[in-house]
Amino acid sequence: MRALVAARVAWLALVALVRRPRRAARAAGPAEDPRERRIVATPRRERLVLALLAGCVACAAAFVVLFLTGDRVQLEGLALGGSLAFLAAALGVAANALVPQVTEVEPRPRLEHPEEHAGLTGEMVDGVEGISRRRLLTAAGLGAGAALGAAVVVPAASLGPAVGDAPWETPWGRGRLLVDEEDRPVVADDLAPGGFLTAFPEGADKRELGSPVVVVRISPETLELPPGRGDWAPEGFLAFSRICTHAGCAVTLFRSPKYEPTAGHEPALQCPCHYSTFAVRRAAEVTFGPAPRPLPQLPLVIDAERRLRANGPLSGPVGPSWWGVRGR
Amino acid sequence: MSSLRFVDERLGAAPAARKALRYVFPDHWSFMLGEIALYCFLFLVATGTYLALFFEPSLERLTYTGSYLPLRGTEVSAAYDSVMGISFELPAGLLIRQAHHWAADVFVVAIVLHLLRVFFTGAFRKPRELNYMIGVTMLGLALVEGYAGYSLVDDLLSGMGLAIGYSTAMSIPLFGGDLAYVVWGGEFPGADSIQSRLYIGHVFLLPAAIATLIALHLALIVRQRHTQFPGPGRAEDRDVGTPLWPGYALRSLSLFAAVAAVLFLLGGLVQINPIWQWGPYEIWRGENGAQPDWYLGWLIGALRLMPGWEPVAGDATLAGNPFFGGVLFPVTIFAALYLWPWLEQRLVTRDPRRHELLDRPRDNPFRTAVGVGGFVWVVGVFTFGAADRVLVSLGFSYATQLWIARVGVFLAPVVAFFAAYSACRALQGRRSVAAPHRGGPA
Numbered sequence A: 001m002r003a004l005v006a007a008r009v010a011w012l013a014l015v016a017l018v019r020r021p022r023r024a025a026r027a028a029g030p031a032e033d034p035r036e037r038r039i040v041a042t043p044r045r046e047r048l049v050l051a052l053l054a055g056c057v058a059c060a061a062a063f064v065v066l067f068l069t070g071d072r073v074q075l076e077g078l079a080l081g082g083s084l085a086f087l088a089a090a091l092g093v094a095a096n097a098l099v100p101q102v103t104e105v106e107p108r109p110r111l112e113h114p115e116e117h118a119g120l121t122g123e124m125v126d127g128v129e130g131i132s133r134r135r136l137l138t139a140a141g142l143g144a145g146a147a148l149g150a151a152v153v154v155p156a157a158s159l160g161p162a163v164g165d166a167p168w169e170t171p172w173g174r175g176r177l178l179v180d181e182e183d184r185p186v187v188a189d190d191l192a193p194g195g196f197l198t199a200f201p202e203g204a205d206k207r208e209l210g211s212p213v214v215v216v217r218i219s220p221e222t223l224e225l226p227p228g229r230g231d232w233a234p235e236g237f238l239a240f241s242r243i244c245t246h247a248g249c250a251v252t253l254f255r256s257p258k259y260e261p262t263a264g265h266e267p268a269l270q271c272p273c274h275y276s277t278f279a280v281r282r283a284a285e286v287t288f289g290p291a292p293r294p295l296p297q298l299p300l301v302i303d304a305e306r307r308l309r310a311n312g313p314l315s316g317p318v319g320p321s322w323w324g325v326r327g328r
Numbered sequence B: 001m002s003s004l005r006f007v008d009e010r011l012g013a014a015p016a017a018r019k020a021l022r023y024v025f026p027d028h029w030s031f032m033l034g035e036i037a038l039y040c041f042l043f044l045v046a047t048g049t050y051l052a053l054f055f056e057p058s059l060e061r062l063t064y065t066g067s068y069l070p071l072r073g074t075e076v077s078a079a080y081d082s083v084m085g086i087s088f089e090l091p092a093g094l095l096i097r098q099a100h101h102w103a104a105d106v107f108v109v110a111i112v113l114h115l116l117r118v119f120f121t122g123a124f125r126k127p128r129e130l131n132y133m134i135g136v137t138m139l140g141l142a143l144v145e146g147y148a149g150y151s152l153v154d155d156l157l158s159g160m161g162l163a164i165g166y167s168t169a170m171s172i173p174l175f176g177g178d179l180a181y182v183v184w185g186g187e188f189p190g191a192d193s194i195q196s197r198l199y200i201g202h203v204f205l206l207p208a209a210i211a212t213l214i215a216l217h218l219a220l221i222v223r224q225r226h227t228q229f230p231g232p233g234r235a236e237d238r239d240v241g242t243p244l245w246p247g248y249a250l251r252s253l254s255l256f257a258a259v260a261a262v263l264f265l266l267g268g269l270v271q272i273n274p275i276w277q278w279g280p281y282e283i284w285r286g287e288n289g290a291q292p293d294w295y296l297g298w299l300i301g302a303l304r305l306m307p308g309w310e311p312v313a314g315d316a317t318l319a320g321n322p323f324f325g326g327v328l329f330p331v332t333i334f335a336a337l338y339l340w341p342w343l344e345q346r347l348v349t350r351d352p353r354r355h356e357l358l359d360r361p362r363d364n365p366f367r368t369a370v371g372v373g374g375f376v377w378v379v380g381v382f383t384f385g386a387a388d389r390v391l392v393s394l395g396f397s398y399a400t401q402l403w404i405a406r407v408g409v410f411l412a413p414v415v416a417f418f419a420a421y422s423a424c425r426a427l428q429g430r431r432s433v434a435a436p437h438r439g440g441p442a
Helices: A002-018 A043-069 A073-097 A114-126 A134-159 B002-011 B014-021 B029-052 B078-088 B093-120 B129-151 B156-170 B176-184 B194-224 B244-269 B294-305 B322-349 B365-384 B387-394 B398-433
Strands: A036-038 A101-107 A196-201 A213-217 A237-241 A253-255 A268-270 A277-279 A285-288 A300-302 A308-310 B061-063 B075-077 B238-243
Touching: A043 A073, A073 B093, A073 B244, A134 B176, A237 A300, A237 A308, B002 B014, B014 B244, B029 B093, B029 B194, B029 B244, B061 B078, B075 B078, B078 B093, B093 B129, B093 B244, B093 B294, B093 B365, B129 B156, B129 B194, B129 B294, B129 B322, B156 B176, B156 B294, B156 B322, B176 B194, B238 B244, B294 B322, B294 B365, B294 B398, B322 B365, B365 B398, B387 B398
Parallel strands: none
Antiparallel strands: A036 A101, A101 B238, A196 A213, A213 A237, A253 A268, A268 A277, A277 A285, A300 A308, B061 B075
């Protein structure tokens, strides 16, 4: 019911807006005088504005009631938005169909004052009268300003450390136990072939960039690891840094056996941000997308209790590239 | 009238006030786009101030105990917890939060449309080059402000956006790594100092900068007056339009109310950024098919389009991969926007005169063609940012889309340039047959 009333009022407002009498002639050129002033108020239009303002008040009151009684965001939005919509309609009708309709001409101000330029320059020059070493003094003043400016921005260096070796320094090292999100050790037999999980170094801060790794298990005979990594994937268990080498998102997708959209036809890890895709059996070599480097690999070993342990540090710096990422 | 006397006796303001009431605003619907942006900004300040009273800018860890059951018992940051509180416990909090988020999105829409209007009608020409550059600067600030805003919440989308921003900063040649470490306070994720920095930026530095530039933008408009389309009685030396009082003041207030109405209706009826669905940010989590706010779509598209390549010289990685899509591309676009008025004046029109009457796009085919080409370039990259959504909804292979887009984003602007150029020529020809001039709408 209220919606019907609102629609009717909105229609009337629209009609009032559109019905505004058009200016008659438009044929004359720029020399024509376009000034005009028309009185357009009628009792009907005044009543319309009053009705719209009443709608504004009703919706505003409804909002207060809703605020005090409930938590229905849709009704609150309707009430507050409706109140403002009534106000907008009332003001719009008043502007276009109630107050005098005036078209005015106003001359533009002149911006340029060429006759002032000589005088202005003269006054500037007067200000340095009697000083002989103007250039030296100016240069010294600018130099002092630059030195002071440099001095006051230096403390910004304490906002953060230099990169240094941080991306290489991770909690991983020989013998470090892999644990899951609840700190339970990752046991080899918990992960079926084709499965994957997230692991962390035991006892380390999980939120450190170098901590999270993704562990996948594929059949060992399909492995094509680079030379020197032959023993990094016992029984087909592989671990890689979970942080994408492109833009630092978590590599959360494992495409096996479903390969869409980009994996080619082998098990692949994929980042959901920009769809960089890493071939698992080829040590996370990039097969698709913008990542320029493979994910750092963590050498694994399975201990006597069938738990996964790191057999050394990650194979490279964790996370995105910078100037020195290939510097070691 | 006693209050009038009171003010006038102290400020001598009566003549200026009288002049202000008679101040003429040329009318055209497209002149309202900038006003919509202004009103969005006011709306953002008002709703943002309210939200700031309840927001906790801290990454301290705590256990969520609020009324959203699926997340109860989850470890979250104080920031995320407070935004969950605003959304679920604070009366009308969700309305204000969603309206604030919608306002940010509409704000950038209005700025971009306003920029297009100014560009294609030549409103940036002398004497308004500087005011145009202020406007372009505000567009850049609005993008950063929006990014800072959604990054503050510390939900999964925030964290992923921050990680991408951090990686993009790292990728800048020579000093990018140290720059990212200084801005983020160390390695991210991990460095918590980013939260307080984003907060002071989002609630104070950036809004203060935008507000200052808005004031300057408006002051320059008042000094230089408005542009207008050619029409009856309109000329370079005079404005024709509606005086401030009463017509324009009421109309503009109506627009303000209408903008606020739309934003509250959106905030109430259309869900936006449901952070309880994303969950809190943890560095090992990700959201499949995460999409940022629309105004960053051109950057995510550019990052995704870039082939997996980095220039290397010896040990030095000259630029990280995200540099090309995340820095070089937007810097190129903004540099082109900043330089265009000067390039056009020096190289294209060679016209040193002042211009108060606007061009229609067809009146300057070369400018229009360049603008359309550039716009198509950005929109093409933007569109590719949604390629994963296209895959999910239409099943169209992502890899195929990628290769089409890698060619298309460079081919389409060239095609668009020539199409726009000949369209302008054709329209010009038609006009010469019709009326000698056409008045702008009343």
